[in-house]
Amino acid sequence: MNDSTVGTLRPKKNQILTLWMRNQLADGSLRDDLMSNDDLRAQSVELLDCLFDTLTDDTLTMPDAPSLSPLIDQLTNISMSRARQGFTPRETGLYVFSLKDALLEMLRHERKDDPNLLLTETMRISKFIDSLGIVTFESFIQGREEVILRQTDEMTEIATPVVQIWDGILAMPLIGTLDSSRALVVMENLLQEIVRTGSGIAILDISGVPTVDSMVAQHLIKTVNATRLMGAECIISGIRAEIAQTIVHLGIDLSHVVTKATMASALKHAFGTLRIEVNKSAARSV
Amino acid sequence: MERIPILKMGQFLLVTIQVDLYDRLALDLEADLVGQITQLNARGVLIDISAVSIVDSFMGRILSNIASMARILDAVTVVVGMQPAVAITLVELGLSLTGVYTALNVEKGLDLLRIKTGAAQAVSTDADSSDD
Numbered sequence: 001m002n003d004s005t006v007g008t009l010r011p012k013k014n015q016i017l018t019l020w021m022r023n024q025l026a027d028g029s030l031r032d033d034l035m036s037n038d039d040l041r042a043q044s045v046e047l048l049d050c051l052f053d054t055l056t057d058d059t060l061t062m063p064d065a066p067s068l069s070p071l072i073d074q075l076t077n078i079s080m081s082r083a084r085q086g087f088t089p090r091e092t093g094l095y096v097f098s099l100k101d102a103l104l105e106m107l108r109h110e111r112k113d114d115p116n117l118l119l120t121e122t123m124r125i126s127k128f129i130d131s132l133g134i135v136t137f138e139s140f141i142q143g144r145e146e147v148i149l150r151q152t153d154e155m156t157e158i159a160t161p162v163v164q165i166w167d168g169i170l171a172m173p174l175i176g177t178l179d180s181s182r183a184l185v186v187m188e189n190l191l192q193e194i195v196r197t198g199s200g201i202a203i204l205d206i207s208g209v210p211t212v213d214s215m216v217a218q219h220l221i222k223t224v225n226a227t228r229l230m231g232a233e234c235i236i237s238g239i240r241a242e243i244a245q246t247i248v249h250l251g252i253d254l255s256h257v258v259t260k261a262t263m264a265s266a267l268k269h270a271f272g273t274l275r276i277e278v279n280k281s282a283a284r285s286v
Numbered sequence: 287m288e289r290i291p292i293l294k295m296g297q298f299l300l301v302t303i304q305v306d307l308y309d310r311l312a313l314d315l316e317a318d319l320v321g322q323i324t325q326l327n328a329r330g331v332l333i334d335i336s337a338v339s340i341v342d343s344f345m346g347r348i349l350s351n352i353a354s355m356a357r358i359l360d361a362v363t364v365v366v367g368m369q370p371a372v373a374i375t376l377v378e379l380g381l382s383l384t385g386v387y388t389a390l391n392v393e394k395g396l397d398l399l400r401i402k403t404g405a406a407q408a409v410s411t412d413a414d415s416s417d418d
Protein backbone atom coordinates (compact mmCIF):
# COMPACT_ATOMS: atom_id res chain seq x y z
CA MET A 1 0.00 0.00 0.00
CA ASN A 2 1.24 3.43 -0.97
CA ASP A 3 1.84 5.75 1.99
CA SER A 4 2.27 8.96 -0.01
CA THR A 5 -0.87 11.00 -0.34
CA VAL A 6 0.10 12.56 -3.61
CA GLY A 7 1.62 9.29 -4.82
CA THR A 8 -1.71 7.60 -4.24
CA LEU A 9 -3.71 10.23 -6.03
CA ARG A 10 -1.37 10.85 -8.97
CA PRO A 11 -2.18 7.63 -10.91
CA LYS A 12 -5.88 8.39 -10.46
CA LYS A 13 -5.62 11.72 -12.22
CA ASN A 14 -8.07 10.83 -14.95
CA GLN A 15 -10.64 9.59 -12.49
CA ILE A 16 -10.22 12.71 -10.42
CA LEU A 17 -10.73 14.79 -13.52
CA THR A 18 -13.92 12.91 -14.34
CA LEU A 19 -15.19 13.41 -10.80
CA TRP A 20 -14.24 17.07 -10.83
CA MET A 21 -15.91 17.70 -14.16
CA ARG A 22 -19.00 15.88 -12.95
CA ASN A 23 -19.07 18.05 -9.83
CA GLN A 24 -18.69 21.18 -11.87
CA LEU A 25 -21.28 20.23 -14.46
CA ALA A 26 -23.73 19.10 -11.80
CA ASP A 27 -23.64 22.50 -10.19
CA GLY A 28 -26.69 24.54 -11.07
CA SER A 29 -24.73 27.78 -11.33
CA LEU A 30 -22.57 26.56 -14.22
CA ARG A 31 -22.13 29.38 -16.70
CA ASP A 32 -22.02 27.69 -20.09
CA ASP A 33 -22.90 31.05 -21.63
CA LEU A 34 -19.53 32.47 -20.55
CA MET A 35 -17.38 29.41 -21.17
CA SER A 36 -18.07 26.30 -23.23
CA ASN A 37 -17.79 22.89 -21.56
CA ASP A 38 -14.85 22.01 -23.79
CA ASP A 39 -12.96 25.09 -22.70
CA LEU A 40 -13.79 24.38 -19.09
CA ARG A 41 -12.51 20.84 -19.48
CA ALA A 42 -9.29 21.99 -21.14
CA GLN A 43 -8.74 24.52 -18.36
CA SER A 44 -9.37 21.89 -15.70
CA VAL A 45 -7.02 19.37 -17.35
CA GLU A 46 -4.30 21.97 -17.50
CA LEU A 47 -4.72 22.94 -13.86
CA LEU A 48 -4.81 19.32 -12.73
CA ASP A 49 -1.66 18.51 -14.75
CA CYS A 50 0.06 21.44 -13.17
CA LEU A 51 -1.15 20.39 -9.72
CA PHE A 52 0.28 16.89 -9.99
CA ASP A 53 3.47 18.11 -11.67
CA THR A 54 4.35 20.44 -8.84
CA LEU A 55 2.71 18.93 -5.79
CA THR A 56 4.60 16.61 -3.43
CA ASP A 57 3.76 15.39 0.06
CA ASP A 58 6.05 18.05 1.49
CA THR A 59 4.56 20.97 -0.36
CA LEU A 60 1.05 19.78 0.47
CA THR A 61 1.52 21.31 3.92
CA MET A 62 3.37 24.38 2.61
CA PRO A 63 1.24 26.20 0.06
CA ASP A 64 3.81 29.05 -0.01
CA ALA A 65 6.61 26.76 -1.24
CA PRO A 66 8.48 28.21 -4.25
CA SER A 67 8.14 24.95 -6.17
CA LEU A 68 4.37 25.52 -6.22
CA SER A 69 4.64 28.90 -7.92
CA PRO A 70 3.70 27.56 -11.41
CA LEU A 71 0.47 26.24 -9.93
CA ILE A 72 -0.24 29.50 -8.11
CA ASP A 73 0.52 31.48 -11.27
CA GLN A 74 -1.83 29.38 -13.31
CA LEU A 75 -4.57 29.66 -10.74
CA THR A 76 -4.05 33.45 -10.62
CA ASN A 77 -4.38 33.63 -14.40
CA ILE A 78 -7.54 31.53 -14.45
CA SER A 79 -9.07 33.58 -11.67
CA MET A 80 -8.17 36.91 -13.28
CA SER A 81 -9.52 35.89 -16.67
CA ARG A 82 -12.72 34.76 -14.98
CA ALA A 83 -13.00 38.10 -13.23
CA ARG A 84 -12.67 39.84 -16.61
CA GLN A 85 -15.16 37.51 -18.29
CA GLY A 86 -17.78 38.40 -15.71
CA PHE A 87 -17.96 35.28 -13.55
CA THR A 88 -19.30 35.86 -10.05
CA PRO A 89 -17.02 35.28 -7.06
CA ARG A 90 -19.21 32.35 -6.08
CA GLU A 91 -18.72 30.59 -9.41
CA THR A 92 -14.99 31.14 -9.31
CA GLY A 93 -14.80 29.86 -5.74
CA LEU A 94 -16.86 26.79 -6.54
CA TYR A 95 -14.50 25.97 -9.39
CA VAL A 96 -11.64 25.43 -6.95
CA PHE A 97 -13.65 23.97 -4.11
CA SER A 98 -15.28 21.36 -6.34
CA LEU A 99 -11.77 20.03 -6.91
CA LYS A 100 -11.55 19.37 -3.18
CA ASP A 101 -14.66 17.23 -3.33
CA ALA A 102 -13.20 15.22 -6.19
CA LEU A 103 -9.87 14.70 -4.44
CA LEU A 104 -11.48 13.70 -1.16
CA GLU A 105 -13.87 11.31 -2.82
CA MET A 106 -11.00 9.59 -4.55
CA LEU A 107 -9.03 9.49 -1.32
CA ARG A 108 -11.93 7.96 0.58
CA HIS A 109 -12.08 5.26 -2.01
CA GLU A 110 -8.35 4.55 -1.75
CA ARG A 111 -8.08 4.69 2.04
CA LYS A 112 -11.26 2.95 3.06
CA ASP A 113 -9.25 0.45 5.18
CA ASP A 114 -7.44 3.05 7.26
CA PRO A 115 -9.75 5.68 8.75
CA ASN A 116 -6.97 7.39 10.73
CA LEU A 117 -4.77 7.99 7.71
CA LEU A 118 -7.84 9.06 5.77
CA LEU A 119 -8.64 11.68 8.37
CA THR A 120 -5.11 13.15 8.44
CA GLU A 121 -4.90 13.25 4.68
CA THR A 122 -8.35 14.73 4.36
CA MET A 123 -7.36 17.52 6.73
CA ARG A 124 -4.19 18.23 4.78
CA ILE A 125 -5.85 18.28 1.39
CA SER A 126 -8.69 20.36 2.74
CA LYS A 127 -6.25 22.92 4.11
CA PHE A 128 -4.27 22.97 0.89
CA ILE A 129 -7.29 23.56 -1.31
CA ASP A 130 -8.50 26.23 1.10
CA SER A 131 -5.25 28.14 0.63
CA LEU A 132 -5.66 27.76 -3.14
CA GLY A 133 -9.15 29.17 -2.65
CA ILE A 134 -7.72 32.21 -0.91
CA VAL A 135 -5.27 32.77 -3.77
CA THR A 136 -8.17 32.49 -6.18
CA PHE A 137 -10.15 35.12 -4.35
CA GLU A 138 -7.24 37.50 -4.02
CA SER A 139 -6.53 37.39 -7.71
CA PHE A 140 -10.22 37.51 -8.58
CA ILE A 141 -10.63 40.74 -6.63
CA GLN A 142 -7.41 42.09 -8.15
CA GLY A 143 -8.75 41.27 -11.62
CA ARG A 144 -11.97 43.08 -10.83
CA GLU A 145 -10.08 46.09 -9.52
CA GLU A 146 -8.07 46.25 -12.73
CA VAL A 147 -11.32 46.30 -14.68
CA ILE A 148 -12.61 49.16 -12.53
CA LEU A 149 -9.38 51.14 -12.88
CA ARG A 150 -9.37 50.68 -16.64
CA GLN A 151 -12.96 51.81 -16.87
CA THR A 152 -12.23 54.88 -14.77
CA ASP A 153 -9.36 55.76 -17.08
CA GLU A 154 -11.52 55.21 -20.14
CA MET A 155 -14.26 57.38 -18.71
CA THR A 156 -11.84 60.19 -18.03
CA GLU A 157 -10.54 59.86 -21.59
CA ILE A 158 -13.99 59.79 -23.13
CA ALA A 159 -15.35 62.56 -21.00
CA THR A 160 -12.77 65.19 -21.94
CA PRO A 161 -12.35 65.45 -25.69
CA VAL A 162 -10.95 68.61 -27.23
CA VAL A 163 -12.05 69.20 -30.81
CA GLN A 164 -10.82 71.78 -33.23
CA ILE A 165 -13.97 73.17 -34.80
CA TRP A 166 -12.31 75.88 -36.84
CA ASP A 167 -8.83 77.09 -37.63
CA GLY A 168 -7.88 78.73 -34.33
CA ILE A 169 -11.02 77.69 -32.42
CA LEU A 170 -11.13 74.75 -30.03
CA ALA A 171 -14.25 73.34 -28.39
CA MET A 172 -14.47 71.16 -25.33
CA PRO A 173 -17.91 69.73 -24.56
CA LEU A 174 -18.02 68.70 -20.91
CA ILE A 175 -20.30 65.83 -19.97
CA GLY A 176 -20.93 64.65 -16.43
CA THR A 177 -20.09 66.03 -13.04
CA LEU A 178 -16.86 67.95 -12.64
CA ASP A 179 -14.89 66.97 -9.57
CA SER A 180 -11.47 68.33 -8.68
CA SER A 181 -9.45 65.58 -10.35
CA ARG A 182 -11.51 65.71 -13.53
CA ALA A 183 -11.39 69.49 -13.61
CA LEU A 184 -7.60 69.29 -13.56
CA VAL A 185 -7.61 66.80 -16.44
CA VAL A 186 -9.96 69.10 -18.34
CA MET A 187 -7.67 72.07 -17.76
CA GLU A 188 -4.50 70.18 -18.72
CA ASN A 189 -6.02 68.73 -21.89
CA LEU A 190 -7.39 72.06 -22.99
CA LEU A 191 -4.14 73.96 -22.37
CA GLN A 192 -2.08 71.30 -24.12
CA GLU A 193 -4.33 71.40 -27.16
CA ILE A 194 -4.12 75.20 -27.21
CA VAL A 195 -0.32 74.95 -27.38
CA ARG A 196 -0.40 72.15 -29.95
CA THR A 197 -2.82 73.82 -32.33
CA GLY A 198 -1.90 77.41 -31.56
CA SER A 199 -5.57 78.25 -31.18
CA GLY A 200 -6.55 81.66 -29.87
CA ILE A 201 -10.04 80.76 -28.69
CA ALA A 202 -11.36 77.88 -26.63
CA ILE A 203 -15.06 77.20 -26.08
CA LEU A 204 -15.96 75.29 -22.94
CA ASP A 205 -19.44 73.87 -23.36
CA ILE A 206 -21.11 72.89 -20.10
CA SER A 207 -24.53 71.85 -21.41
CA GLY A 208 -23.71 68.28 -20.32
CA VAL A 209 -22.82 69.25 -16.78
CA PRO A 210 -25.85 68.43 -14.63
CA THR A 211 -25.20 70.82 -11.73
CA VAL A 212 -22.93 73.76 -11.14
CA ASP A 213 -22.05 74.41 -7.52
CA SER A 214 -19.47 76.82 -6.21
CA MET A 215 -16.72 74.19 -6.56
CA VAL A 216 -17.49 73.54 -10.21
CA ALA A 217 -17.71 77.27 -10.87
CA GLN A 218 -14.36 77.74 -9.16
CA HIS A 219 -12.83 75.12 -11.45
CA LEU A 220 -14.33 76.78 -14.51
CA ILE A 221 -12.98 80.17 -13.49
CA LYS A 222 -9.54 78.65 -12.91
CA THR A 223 -9.61 77.11 -16.38
CA VAL A 224 -10.63 80.43 -17.92
CA ASN A 225 -7.83 82.23 -16.07
CA ALA A 226 -5.22 79.67 -17.05
CA THR A 227 -6.32 79.92 -20.68
CA ARG A 228 -5.98 83.68 -20.50
CA LEU A 229 -2.48 83.38 -19.03
CA MET A 230 -1.49 81.23 -21.99
CA GLY A 231 -2.62 83.99 -24.29
CA ALA A 232 -5.91 82.55 -25.49
CA GLU A 233 -9.52 83.46 -24.80
CA CYS A 234 -11.93 81.05 -23.15
CA ILE A 235 -15.67 81.23 -23.68
CA ILE A 236 -18.11 79.28 -21.52
CA SER A 237 -21.17 78.17 -23.42
CA GLY A 238 -24.18 75.96 -22.90
CA ILE A 239 -25.39 77.60 -19.73
CA ARG A 240 -28.94 76.49 -19.05
CA ALA A 241 -31.50 78.67 -17.34
CA GLU A 242 -31.41 76.74 -14.05
CA ILE A 243 -27.63 76.95 -14.00
CA ALA A 244 -27.73 80.71 -14.57
CA GLN A 245 -30.10 80.94 -11.60
CA THR A 246 -27.85 78.82 -9.39
CA ILE A 247 -24.78 80.84 -10.32
CA VAL A 248 -26.43 84.10 -9.39
CA HIS A 249 -27.96 82.68 -6.20
CA LEU A 250 -24.58 81.35 -5.12
CA GLY A 251 -23.10 84.79 -5.70
CA ILE A 252 -20.47 83.57 -8.14
CA ASP A 253 -18.93 86.39 -10.14
CA LEU A 254 -18.57 85.49 -13.79
CA SER A 255 -18.46 89.08 -15.00
CA HIS A 256 -14.91 88.83 -16.39
CA VAL A 257 -15.71 85.59 -18.21
CA VAL A 258 -17.35 85.56 -21.62
CA THR A 259 -20.45 83.41 -21.27
CA LYS A 260 -22.90 82.39 -23.97
CA ALA A 261 -26.13 80.44 -23.82
CA THR A 262 -25.37 78.16 -26.73
CA MET A 263 -22.35 76.80 -28.54
CA ALA A 264 -23.61 78.50 -31.71
CA SER A 265 -23.51 81.95 -30.19
CA ALA A 266 -20.10 81.21 -28.70
CA LEU A 267 -18.88 80.26 -32.16
CA LYS A 268 -20.35 83.45 -33.56
CA HIS A 269 -18.53 85.44 -30.89
CA ALA A 270 -15.30 83.61 -31.75
CA PHE A 271 -15.75 84.42 -35.45
CA GLY A 272 -16.21 88.04 -34.50
CA THR A 273 -13.02 88.07 -32.40
CA LEU A 274 -10.97 86.39 -35.11
CA ARG A 275 -12.61 88.60 -37.78
CA ILE A 276 -13.84 85.57 -39.72
CA GLU A 277 -16.87 85.91 -41.97
CA VAL A 278 -18.92 82.91 -42.88
CA ASN A 279 -21.27 83.40 -45.80
CA LYS A 280 -23.80 81.25 -47.50
CA SER A 281 -22.64 80.88 -51.11
CA ALA A 282 -25.01 82.34 -53.64
CA ALA A 283 -25.06 79.46 -56.08
CA ARG A 284 -24.31 75.87 -55.37
CA SER A 285 -21.52 74.58 -57.54
CA VAL A 286 -22.00 70.99 -58.66
CA MET B 287 27.35 87.94 -13.56
CA GLU B 288 24.42 86.42 -15.42
CA ARG B 289 21.95 88.83 -16.95
CA ILE B 290 18.95 88.46 -19.15
CA PRO B 291 19.44 90.38 -22.42
CA ILE B 292 16.89 93.03 -23.33
CA LEU B 293 16.58 93.59 -27.09
CA LYS B 294 15.23 96.76 -28.62
CA MET B 295 12.89 96.33 -31.57
CA GLY B 296 11.68 99.70 -32.76
CA GLN B 297 9.52 101.08 -29.98
CA PHE B 298 9.31 97.75 -28.22
CA LEU B 299 11.58 95.87 -25.87
CA LEU B 300 11.94 92.11 -26.30
CA VAL B 301 12.96 89.88 -23.41
CA THR B 302 13.40 86.15 -23.87
CA ILE B 303 13.84 84.24 -20.66
CA GLN B 304 15.83 81.13 -21.54
CA VAL B 305 16.82 80.05 -18.05
CA ASP B 306 14.85 79.31 -14.94
CA LEU B 307 14.57 82.57 -13.05
CA TYR B 308 16.01 82.64 -9.60
CA ASP B 309 15.07 85.54 -7.34
CA ARG B 310 18.20 87.70 -7.80
CA LEU B 311 18.04 87.36 -11.58
CA ALA B 312 14.35 88.26 -11.62
CA LEU B 313 14.92 91.37 -9.50
CA ASP B 314 17.79 92.44 -11.78
CA LEU B 315 15.59 91.92 -14.81
CA GLU B 316 12.87 94.05 -13.26
CA ALA B 317 15.32 96.89 -12.57
CA ASP B 318 17.02 96.65 -15.98
CA LEU B 319 13.74 96.55 -17.83
CA VAL B 320 12.26 99.56 -16.08
CA GLY B 321 15.53 101.43 -16.66
CA GLN B 322 15.48 100.58 -20.35
CA ILE B 323 11.85 101.65 -20.74
CA THR B 324 12.66 105.12 -19.45
CA GLN B 325 15.97 105.36 -21.30
CA LEU B 326 14.68 104.26 -24.70
CA ASN B 327 11.19 105.64 -24.22
CA ALA B 328 9.75 102.26 -25.16
CA ARG B 329 6.01 101.88 -25.80
CA GLY B 330 5.75 98.14 -25.23
CA VAL B 331 7.47 95.23 -23.55
CA LEU B 332 7.25 91.65 -24.80
CA ILE B 333 8.36 88.94 -22.39
CA ASP B 334 8.74 85.46 -23.87
CA ILE B 335 8.59 82.81 -21.15
CA SER B 336 8.11 79.77 -23.41
CA ALA B 337 11.31 78.19 -22.06
CA VAL B 338 10.31 78.64 -18.43
CA SER B 339 9.01 75.42 -16.94
CA ILE B 340 9.14 76.21 -13.23
CA VAL B 341 7.38 79.14 -11.65
CA ASP B 342 6.66 80.26 -8.11
CA SER B 343 4.62 83.01 -6.51
CA PHE B 344 7.66 85.32 -6.49
CA MET B 345 8.12 85.00 -10.24
CA GLY B 346 4.41 85.60 -10.71
CA ARG B 347 4.63 88.76 -8.64
CA ILE B 348 7.69 89.99 -10.55
CA LEU B 349 5.80 89.62 -13.85
CA SER B 350 2.85 91.45 -12.37
CA ASN B 351 5.14 94.16 -10.96
CA ILE B 352 6.90 94.66 -14.28
CA ALA B 353 3.52 95.13 -15.95
CA SER B 354 2.38 97.66 -13.35
CA MET B 355 5.66 99.62 -13.53
CA ALA B 356 5.59 99.60 -17.32
CA ARG B 357 2.02 100.88 -17.26
CA ILE B 358 3.04 103.81 -15.08
CA LEU B 359 5.73 104.55 -17.68
CA ASP B 360 3.07 104.35 -20.42
CA ALA B 361 4.25 101.04 -21.87
CA VAL B 362 2.18 97.93 -22.53
CA THR B 363 3.41 94.53 -21.31
CA VAL B 364 2.63 91.30 -23.14
CA VAL B 365 3.68 87.92 -21.74
CA VAL B 366 3.86 85.24 -24.42
CA GLY B 367 4.30 81.49 -24.70
CA MET B 368 3.37 80.44 -21.18
CA GLN B 369 3.53 76.66 -20.76
CA PRO B 370 0.33 74.89 -19.62
CA ALA B 371 1.98 73.68 -16.41
CA VAL B 372 3.11 77.22 -15.58
CA ALA B 373 -0.38 78.60 -16.25
CA ILE B 374 -1.97 75.95 -14.01
CA THR B 375 0.55 76.67 -11.24
CA LEU B 376 -0.08 80.41 -11.36
CA VAL B 377 -3.85 79.91 -11.27
CA GLU B 378 -3.58 77.46 -8.38
CA LEU B 379 -1.43 80.03 -6.56
CA GLY B 380 -4.23 82.52 -7.07
CA LEU B 381 -2.19 84.77 -9.35
CA SER B 382 -4.16 85.49 -12.48
CA LEU B 383 -1.85 88.38 -13.54
CA THR B 384 -4.64 90.86 -14.09
CA GLY B 385 -3.39 93.82 -16.07
CA VAL B 386 -0.90 91.72 -18.01
CA TYR B 387 -1.71 91.03 -21.64
CA THR B 388 -0.95 87.53 -22.88
CA ALA B 389 -0.47 85.90 -26.27
CA LEU B 390 0.26 82.41 -27.55
CA ASN B 391 3.56 83.21 -29.27
CA VAL B 392 5.93 86.05 -30.08
CA GLU B 393 4.28 86.76 -33.43
CA LYS B 394 0.82 87.13 -31.94
CA GLY B 395 2.32 89.04 -29.01
CA LEU B 396 3.85 91.63 -31.35
CA ASP B 397 0.53 91.98 -33.19
CA LEU B 398 -1.18 92.57 -29.86
CA LEU B 399 1.44 95.16 -28.84
CA ARG B 400 0.91 97.02 -32.10
CA ILE B 401 -2.83 97.07 -31.58
CA LYS B 402 -2.57 98.12 -27.95
CA THR B 403 -0.07 100.91 -28.61
CA GLY B 404 -1.85 102.02 -31.76
CA ALA B 405 1.50 101.93 -33.51
CA ALA B 406 0.61 99.52 -36.25
CA GLN B 407 1.60 101.81 -39.08
CA ALA B 408 4.70 103.17 -37.43
CA VAL B 409 6.36 99.83 -36.83
CA SER B 410 5.26 97.35 -39.45
CA THR B 411 7.27 98.55 -42.40
CA ASP B 412 7.15 95.21 -44.16
CA ALA B 413 3.71 94.02 -45.16
CA ASP B 414 3.18 90.71 -43.38
CA SER B 415 0.59 88.56 -45.00
CA SER B 416 -2.09 87.79 -42.49
CA ASP B 417 -4.79 85.53 -43.84
CA ASP B 418 -8.01 86.60 -42.29
